[in-house]
Amino acid sequence: MSYTQSLLLALSQVGDAAHRVGKPVAVCGEIAGDPARWLLLMGMGFDRLSISAAALPPAKWALRSTSSTPLRELFREALSCERPDAVRRLIVTVRLDSGFGPRIPQSPPSLGRPDFPRHRVTAAVG
Numbered sequence: 001m002s003y004t005q006s007l008l009l010a011l012s013q014v015g016d017a018a019h020r021v022g023k024p025v026a027v028c029g030e031i032a033g034d035p036a037r038w039l040l041l042m043g044m045g046f047d048r049l050s051i052s053a054a055a056l057p058p059a060k061w062a063l064r065s066t067s068s069t070p071l072r073e074l075f076r077e078a079l080s081c082e083r084p085d086a087v088r089r090l091i092v093t094v095r096l097d098s099g100f101g102p103r104i105p106q107s108p109p110s111l112g113r114p115d116f117p118r119h120r121v122t123a124a125v126g
C-alpha cells in the first residue's frame with residue numbers, strides 16, 4: 001500500500017460515509033495484513049479488520065493497548081505528510097514509541113484495557 005494523501009483521504013471518506021448511515025466499516029486483505037497499518041486504519045475510523053489467524057493475537061494486543069484519540073491524531077498527522085515514505089516512517093515511529101517494538105509480540109501480555117472502545121478484529125477464513 002502506498003501511503004499517498006489521496007488514498008488516505010479516500011479510505012477515510014469511505015469510513016465517514018458508512019458511519020453517517022450507521023454502518024460499521026471493515027477492511028480485509030493485504031491492506032489489513034501489515035501491523036504498521038492497523039493503528040492508522042483504526043485512526044481513519046475503520047471498525048473491523050479481517051486478518052489472518054496468525055496475526056489475530058498481536059493485532060488485538062496492539063489495538064487494545066491504545067485509545068482511539070491518539071489513533072485519530074495519528075491519522076491527522078499522516079495527512080499532513082507530503083510524501084508516502086514520511087507517512088510510513090511516522091507510523092513506524094508511533095508504533096515504536098507506543099511500546100509495540102520493532103515487531104508486535106506474538107504473545108501479548110494483556111488482551112485488553114477497559115477504557116478502550118472495542119474494535120472487532122476477526123480472522124479471515126479461506
